[in-house]
Amino acid sequence: MGAASMPLLQVANLRTGFVQGGEVVRAVDGIDFQVEAGETFALVGESGSGKSVTALSVLRLLPQNGRILSGSVALAGEDLLQLPELMMGRVRGRRIGVIFQDPQTSLNPVLTVGTQIGEVLAWHGLRRGRAAVDRTLELLEQVGLPEPRRAVSAYPHQLSGGMRQRVMIAIALAGEPELLIADEPTTALDVTLQAQILVLLKTLQRDLGMALWLITHDLGIVAEMADRVAVMQSGRIVETADCKRFFARPEHPYSRQLLERLPRLSACRDHRDAGGDAPPPTLLEVRDFKVYYPVRKGVFQRIVDQVRAVDGVSLELPRGRTLALVGESGCGKTTLGKALLRLIDHNEGELRYDGVDLSRPGSDDAQRRLRAQMQIVFQDPFSAMNPRMLVGDIIEEGLRALRPEIGHESRRERVETLLVSVGLPPDARSRYPHEFSGGQRQRICIARALAVEPRLLVCDEPTSALDVSVQAQILALLVDLQRRLGLSYLFITHDLGVVAEIAHEVAVMFQGRIVEQGPTAQVLLAPAHPYTRRLLAAVPKLRCG
């Protein structure tokens, strides 16, 4: 009974590198693992740890400059690395199915869903003609698409993000694979959709009896889904363990670090720590705030309709506190943040900052001075800085614009002090942004915002593009700065774990309106609105099973 003891996928001593300027840079550095038939195996690691490269090596889909240096990959005993390319084409999609992260770019936009699934069926010689159509419908039904008959003739852009990911799964399942590789299958999706897709994957795996190899950075997903876990750090697997044991007693220090840094819902910040029970004075007050985008049509660009991005929002942000604005993508939270900073014009509503009415057009100069009081930190630290400017110039830009009277020397001193206060060396001043990592860049962005001594910082998903460990550092920095400088934060996020860590109060936004607002502990632990409850239910918990 050799077949029973043989794992479905056996990776041994795999080394993969990239050729860069004549040198080989190791991305995967001698890893061993196996995936048993019918189990869910999770490969966890932060970005750049080599987990996606491992999957691409197994599929032999490495980019041009990628090289498999040594090792073996055996699928049910057959070494995939020795197969000729033609035979490999019969393995991909047939015996191993793949789901990639982004359903937007993984589907061909000019082919209908039915054609794309039928292509897989035809290529692997599974079904043709009438039978293929039937099978396509069956697959679409299996992945839970409503109205599969309509979906067959739909183009990808006619489907929502979640539906597209379901189509991706249907394509991966079309070959009836023994192993399904899911590379960050839900990272591009909202938390409620994420939960649905995870449930779907789990059911499919159980029903079809295939093995699922899950690649993710999110330990929450691992806890929900996996039977076994392997933790990857800079090209090596540092720990492989049974899921239950892993979350109960992680052995490797890096695994422990990952688990500790994970934001938890239970870590609600005590909102009384600002001192005394007396509520601090209000800094920002918003009443009936509305932002509409016009929909224009025809030769004369007449406005035929409006998209109500923000539809009557009222908020209050006390001084020195953090208000988290939570919601899924498209709910209008970023629009609201930008409109508060007057980066987008609002249509209606009252906006009071420190008692001053900002909704009425005042003199240009006064407005620019008030601008300095409110600053923004963006999600993506890579596009948030001009790649052609030195870090020092980036940070002092606001000073130059708003305080031209400050001299060159004292400006330089200010920049250095700011860099130190966000935890960077002063000589970072004379370097370019591309020389820094994501977390360091986010620190520079914070320093830039702080340069003009704001009292309110709008943080638009400042940690979503960062790894868990870096995320924790940035959150700690923000909390520390709040304590030292008395800043107020409007913290826009979709991640409820982060909310628990940082916010005093939470406002939940849904379709342009705020559906629930209150102290963090109350909203997260005793949600009143059904939408809030749905959001919370969808967050993967660190429970195994």
Next chain:
Amino acid sequence: MIPTLFWTDGLFFLVLVMAGALVLVMRRREHFRRPWRTVSRSTPAMVSLVVIAVYLAVGIVDSVHFFPRADAAGSAAGANEPISLLDHWLGGLRTRTEKTYSEPFAAYAYAKEHLPTADGGQRWDYPRLTYGGAHLVDPESERVRDIAVTGVRGAGQGGLMWLIAAAGIAALIARSRREPIGRVVHRVARGQTPLPWRAMLLTLLLLCVGGGAIAEWSAHYHVFGTDKVGADVLYQTIKSIRTGLLIGTLTTFVTLPLALVLGLAAGYFRGWADDLIQYLYTTLNSIPHVLLIAAAILLTQVYMAKHEEAFASLALRADLRLLFLCLILGLTNWTGLCRLLRAETLKLRELEYVQAARALGVRDHGILLRHILPNVFHIVLISVVLDFSGLVLAEAVLSYINIGVDPTTESWGNMINSARLELAREPPVWWSLAAAFVFMFTLVLAANLFADAVRDALDPRRAD
């Protein structure tokens, strides 16, 4: 000798000064230094650069104009027509005109004439040329040997000049690197320098040897023959270099400001400004460019004919027509770059660093200058070097259909235009076309190779 400055001369020097200033600015910016370093490591690019530099040197020398002194021997016609430094140096070539066509290296004319014979009669034969091969007693037997000897002598002189230049370059490298000169020579010879000095010096050797031979030959022969009125074709094609360079560079003087200002404004401010600018360039694009150019050139001609007193000299007129050609070529050529810049600006203005700058209270012109312009500048550079060769070719096409430069201006287009009739002769006169082709082809090929390297280095999508 009274120096004078033509409009095109002044603008050409202005372009050179601005290009020099740009180089100085870019040298201080790391993000520009890096791609240019890649360009400087590319052998085809640097070989092309050597060729372009030689053309440029000729163009510069040809752009220094002055009125020659009307001395006793000076002809009346020579005194009020300014000549360039190049004309001065190539004096012989300019003045040694024959009666009509003659083949390259010929000692006899290309057409038969009635010649007086010793006995007082007439005979129908090819006459000897006034200058070409005039030093030969019996061209039939001596000519080939003489050509070979002169060629070798000229090549030798060229080689000697190259040796001096190469030694100077090696000494400069040795000084800047603080290395013994022997080692530098050794490394250059083995191609181990970061800059491809070996290939560049070999190109220079080729140019020196070829140039030396041509120079020596041209003292006694017409290397590329003569044209219909007996003027030396080599002189014409060398003079055409300036015209080609001016068309290629001065045009950017018009395209760049238009494309930059309108492209950035359309992309950044959007709204009615965008609509207006888009209508403008779509309208301009839908008029056939040749028509527009023809109309503009005819207008200038009419204008100059009406105000004859303002355009005293022939050279001044030809110069203004060249300038107007550059202007109108620029006016029809800015739309492509403008569209590219608008699209890129539309993308950049939504980027978060632009929004952050707006949140920091930076004014629009600050954002445009500090954030948008530096991030679209690679597009500008790429399109300028790519357009150069296209413009040189455009001049040839326009002159061919008679709406190009003034017929009195030496240009490759005019040479090709006249070649139309020459090729129809029997036997055909092929050398004008050949000379124009060789010189233009070399310049355009060099410019294209250089542009390729620049695009590869500067285009972020190609940089790896």
